[in-house]
Amino acid sequence: MDIKGKVAIVTGASGGIGYATAKLLSSKGAKLALVARSQNKLEQLAKELPNSIAIPADISKVEDIKRMIKQTCDHFGRVDILVNNAGQGYDAPIEKIDVDVFRGIFELDFLGPVVAMQQVIPIMRKHGGGAIMNVSSGLALMYLPGMSIYASLKRALSHISLTAREELKADKIVVSVVYPYITVTDFEKNTVKASERNWENDEEGDEGGAPFKADTAEYVAQKIVEGIESGEAEVFVHDWMKTAPAS
Ligand SMILES: NC(=O)c1ccc[n+]([C@@H]2O[C@H](COP(=O)([O-])OP(=O)(O)OC[C@H]3O[C@@H](n4cnc5c(N)ncnc54)[C@H](OP(=O)(O)O)[C@@H]3O)[C@@H](O)[C@H]2O)c1
Numbered sequence: 582m583d584i585k586g587k588v589a590i591v592t593g594a595s596g597g598i599g600y601a602t603a604k605l606l607s608s609k610g611a612k613l614a615l616v617a618r619s620q621n622k623l624e625q626l627a628k629e630l631p632n633s634i635a636i637p638a639d640i641s642k643v644e645d646i647k648r649m650i651k652q653t654c655d656h657f658g659r660v661d662i663l664v665n666n667a668g669q670g671y672d673a674p675i676e677k678i679d680v681d682v683f684r685g686i687f688e689l690d691f692l693g694p695v696v697a698m699q700q701v702i703p704i705m706r707k708h709g710g711g712a713i714m715n716v717s718s719g720l721a722l723m724y725l726p727g728m729s730i731y732a733s734l735k736r737a738l739s740h741i742s743l744t745a746r747e748e749l750k751a752d753k754i755v756v757s758v759v760y761p762y763i764t765v766t767d768f769e770k771n772t773v774k775a776s777e778r779n780w781e782n783d784e785e786g787d788e789g790g791a792p793f794k795a796d797t798a799e800y801v802a803q804k805i806v807e808g809i810e811s812g813e814a815e816v817f818v819h820d821w822m823k824t825a826p827a828s
Contacts, residue, residue: 582661582662582712582755582809582810583810584606584609584610584611584662584806584809584810585609585610585611586611586612587610587611587612587661587662588612588614588653588657588658588659588660589603589611589612589613589660589661589662589663589664590613590614590649590650590653590660590662590663590664590697590701591603591606591613591614591615591616591664591666592616592617592638592640592649592664592665592666592667592693592694592697593616593617593640593666593667593668593716594613594615594616594617594623594626594666595615595617595618595619595622595623595626596617596619596622596766596767597764597766597767597798598666598716598761598764598766598798598801598805599617599664599666599667600626600798601797601798601801601802602664602666602801602805602806603615603626603630603633604626604629604630604802605799605802605803605805606662606664606806607630607631607632607633609806611662612632612633612657613627613630613632613633613634614633614634614636614653614656614657614660615627615630615634615635615636616636616637616638616640616649616667617637617638617667618639619637620635620637623635623636623637634652634653634656636648636649636652636653640667640689640694640697641685641688641689641692641693642688643692643696646693646697646700647696647700649697650697650700650701650704654704659704660701660705660711661705661708661712662711662713662714663697663698663701663711663712663713663714664714664716664805664809665693665694665697665698665713665714665715665716665738666716666805667689667693668689668690668716668735669686669689669690669768669772669773670728670731670768670769670771670772670773671683671686671728671731671772671773672727672728672731672772672773672774672775672776673727673730673773673774673776674726674727674729674775674776675729677775678730678775679775682773683730686730686731686734686773687730687734690731690734690735690738691734691737691738691741694715694738695741698713698715698745698756701713702749702752702754705752705754706752706754709753710753710754710755711754711755712754712755712756712757712809712812713745713754713756713757714757714758714759714808714809714816715738715739715742715756715757715758716758716759716761716805717735717736717738717739717742717758717759717760717761718731718732718735718760718761719760719761719762719763719818720732720735721736721738721739722736722825722827723825723827723828724827724828727775731772738758739758739815742757743756743758743814743815746814755812757808757809757813757814757815757816758814758815758816759801759804759805759808759815759816759818760816760817760818760822761796761801761804761818762795762796762818762822763795764795764796764797764798764800764801765795765796765797765798766798796818800818804816804818
């Protein structure tokens with residue numbers, strides 16, 4: 582897809598990967614609907630990016646997602662690109678998983694992106710196609726103790742993305758999934774934790790031999806935007822992730 586002039590919704594645009602992705606899409610000429618809960622940060626970014634609007638919304642709430650799509654259509658008349666990026670980690674061993682926290686993470690990391698897809702599909706179909714990029718995680722490909730809920734939801738997001746891709750081919754709606762690796766953002770700080778984990782040690786490496794230098798949000802944004810442009814099904818931010826051992 583040629584991004585110039587396209588209308589893109591980026592969720593989680595107030596920081597991290599979403600912020601970097603919104604900026605890069607804007608630099609390529611996209612019109613942006615910037616979505617997250619932090620209104621001030623979104624409004625600041627909207628001032629910087631031409632043809633952009635701030636839409637404060639909680640992606641774990643179905644009504645907010647519907648409003649986000651409606652506001653985007655009311656303002657721009659269409660949606661060509663949806664980047665389902667808003668998300669949060671949950672670090673808890675199986676026996677310590679709190680069912681209510683699980684539900685909240687499920688609603689944000691899986692249900693929210695699915696509802697957003699449901700809402701944009703008829704709009705994209707009406708306008709002849711579109712691109713949906715769902716932000717999964719490298720953890721969806723691995724078995725990291727403590728991260729079972731988060732990784733399972735990201736794996737489910739990957740699966741539904743690739744199934745939707747098949748379903749929507751005839752409508753020229755290209756659904757893709759991206760697997761970021763450890764990225765320097767507030768993700769770790771915002772992860773809900775049942776107990777403390779020393780992430781710095783995690784980043785030193787593991788027996789799988791994978792290189793463990795964290796990526797910048799700008800690097801991941803570049804991969805996301807290249808994925809939207811190429812329409813590839815799965816975007817691995819590093820080639821070694823395609824064959825890395827899962828545990
Ligand atoms: N960083 C990593 O190492 C890494 C690795 C793999 C995958 N990922 C995935 O990449 C995506 C972006 O994460 P990040 O690293 O950029 O983390 P981040 O710095 O914590 O940013 C998360 C973004 O999501 C928004 N958000 C959180 N809860 C929300 C809610 N209920 N409704 C709407 N927006 C919400 C936040 O904004 P507000 O607080 O303003 O709402 C923020 O803009 C996530 O899906 C994450 O799972 C990250």
